[in-house]
Amino acid sequence: MSEKLEDISGPIDILEDEAPPPVAKAGFLPIETNWFDRLFISVVIWVALSLFWFRFVEPLGPSIWISNAIAVALAVFIISKG
Template sequence: MKHAADLDQADEEAGTLAATPERTGFLPIVTNWFDRVFIGIYLFVALELLWMRFLEQAIPLTVCHVLALALGALIVWRG
């Protein structure tokens, strides 16, 4: 049984050595850069579709492009 205890202790030591500080952002989930890019693209498409359905007659789609790109950059940079 002493051998199993040594393995448990080694696992704990490896876990503390490999622990890196987690990045904190405003998204409520732990993400890497690819996750944030995916979320930004998904929101870009959703915002474009909603804009075309409800606001395009009053406000040009170019405004939506600028807002969606700014939102995507914010999510990737700070999310």
């Protein structure tokens, strides 16, 4: 009986056969983010750009659709590279 207790008396490493955790890619954002964080940042930028566009640019003539196209392009860039 004491022989079996001596065999398992040391620490058991349950992670010895698993791969190391994936390394997070470094993006241009100064904080650590996941895809949902980058999506949220993109939505906030879209709202801010729309408000800016309505106040200052649209009275000059260009449509809000141009602002939406810029916001979508920024969102794709931020989500993929951020």
